[in-house]
Amino acid sequence: MKEINVGIMGCGVVGTGVAKLLMENADLLESRIGLRLNLKYVADIDTATDRGIIFDKGVFIPDANTIIDDPDIHIVAELIGGKTAAGELTLRALDKGKHVVTANKALIASSGGAIFRKAAEKGLDFAFEASVGGCMPVIKTIRESLAGNRIYAMKGILNGTCNYILTKISKEGCTFETALGEAQHKGYAEADPFLDVEGHDSAHKLAILISLAYGMEMNLEDIHVEGITGITPMDIRYAGEFGFKIKLLAITKNHGDRVEARVHPAMIPEQNPLSHVNGSMNALTINGDAAGTTMLYGAGAGMMPTASAVVGDIADIARNIMTGSRMRVPILGSPEKNIKKIPIIPVTEISTGYYIRLEAADHPGVLSRISGILGDRGISIKSVHQKGRRSNGTVPVVMITHMALEKEVQRALDEIASLDAIPEKPVLIRIEEEEQ
């Protein structure tokens, strides 16, 4: 073999980045791998827009099928995004014996199963490091470096848009809407930010991580998801007074026969290394029985950081091809026959600490009434802060609870919200406080 031929399907932001990196660092990659990675094709239906790359003649083509049907292509990078076309082309590429690399978390989380089976059946590598955490090597670390560890928990800041927005609210005291506008202006947020700010992008990534960490079938549907649209500067300020930061976290805990997996805004203490992860940066803490807590930190998105992960996967596959190794690391970290169906615990059954903020009419006995309701449900209060009275006659009350059962907390809040003295629905933010 003289060189390894690579084709890129989809020349949007990430596709352009991968093409650039393969071309600019071609000599470096060759000196490391020991063989040339030749970018034979880049396919995109839009060949008119200038990507700032000068391709050799015949490289930039309009039809991805040319790549799939070329018998000389070894590795295909699917960087089209979306599910339908990307999914079909990925399956076709595997059918034609190509190894496939992708950054497409939505595709993997929602219909990974069929792709994994096809790759296994064909004995091909299907690699997706870029789908979670951009340039952070989360997938390689879980599947390979920590292979000897039982993983107990992971907590991640996996969406740069949300982290940028929360950092901005936290530093400037602005509203969610202002921070989102700024994120869109700076290109950190999509024109339609729904998938990001509502937590679904983080949930896609968490679905992938728990599959790898626990050797379980992909299960996106049962992950509890809440976004950050309801986070106010006031709650961020109060959180600070208790020594907490608010982050959108993807959280999983391993209970053996069942696991927790949830995405929601959470308060974390300042000793938690995740609390210092600011702006659009991502990070993931992994807690293993032998390693203890490790953390990976890096740019979770963007053209070149994502390209770095895609090219890392391409280099990995090239080394596999050169040494005749196929499916060296199983797609989900364990051979398919060992992949289990592990149920995700409904969020109502989890226990954690809670921050509760409510506006209460400034009448005698209201606080005692509220603590009575909480106490009746076995929810024990760690601290209560009553703030100065507002012009409308209510006083904000902020409570931090000890560990409590979510179901009981939700019921207690419903009961509290129904009191005449409570004009607004109370705000609830979960606290992740254990040593990480």
Add this chain to the structure above:
Amino acid sequence: MKEINVGIMGCGVVGTGVAKLLMENADLLESRIGLRLNLKYVADIDTATDRGIIFDKGVFIPDANTIIDDPDIHIVAELIGGKTAAGELTLRALDKGKHVVTANKALIASSGGAIFRKAAEKGLDFAFEASVGGCMPVIKTIRESLAGNRIYAMKGILNGTCNYILTKISKEGCTFETALGEAQHKGYAEADPFLDVEGHDSAHKLAILISLAYGMEMNLEDIHVEGITGITPMDIRYAGEFGFKIKLLAITKNHGDRVEARVHPAMIPEQNPLSHVNGSMNALTINGDAAGTTMLYGAGAGMMPTASAVVGDIADIARNIMTGSRMRVPILGSPEKNIKKIPIIPVTEISTGYYIRLEAADHPGVLSRISGILGDRGISIKSVHQKGRRSNGTVPVVMITHMALEKEVQRALDEIASLDAIPEKPVLIRIEEEEQ
């Protein structure tokens, strides 16, 4: 093949941890790898001391040669430590066709060359993830995940003992001696802490990292090394006033045909994620042209974190054996023919920012004399703080410089030290301030 046989040479702290992990997580490892990792032998000249492990009959043996000479052994973990016996046994094991895993940074940094050549000649894996940063996957990340990146710089807190001591001085204002005593008492520091506190352990690790990152021959001798024995609570306090933390850093920068590689205490701004790495934890930031800055964080030492890295390497090799892949990833990240000799720039020729503290007699004109000396050597001062007068009549003067050439700074300090008004040698601490 029904199982993969592993032998451990050396049953000290790390050897015991690896044996425990292979035994306790044997089922988990088998379910991930798809084949049993069988711990066939653990060899140590001391078979009397209780390690808290119940071995099957015939597993715990006094002579490592039994492992090397057993044709059924696939993978040998060298966990003896030191250089002579460990080096000889490693070469013998490779000669006998065994893949070798080690945590022995001193051996690799000082005489890795002969081992690498032997492994390459035999087509065997020689793995050493545990030698740098404990459970943090630094070697895998550099050689594999970031294979597409030109690495521009790395900065690491790579010695937990030093970081524990500096954190303690910083939090409690105690002296170096007190902090060291506490570290020894808690088991974070060796009875003979020389290799740690003088920076040599970090230098061993840096030598390995630069070889991998730049594809260069191991070069320990030319790394400039300073330890932390001269760091005072006063300098840590003054650093804080400028928004800096003091850490023992292993630093490298890539200048293309030459590289910087040095270990010394350095001031870093609080925005640098390394500044939040406290206690005995380690971390490494890696700056790549595509990935930007990534950071790995974790326990850099200790029985089980180190065992986690060793077992990760064993799992990797097991997967290579199962898929018939040999030397999939070259030892230094590039095939031997592409490994270059790249010179390390003498420290006198680097440029960085400097913190200078001196005690000056409280006479008119002294400060002007000092700034004159600095100015004559092209050293520009960013800020000067003059502190309150001491009882002996001197005043502490603290200066922060802009980027300056080390050679000129050293000469200026010699000149300043020779002034009558300067009774003590000035203190110099380098500042690493660029965006990381």
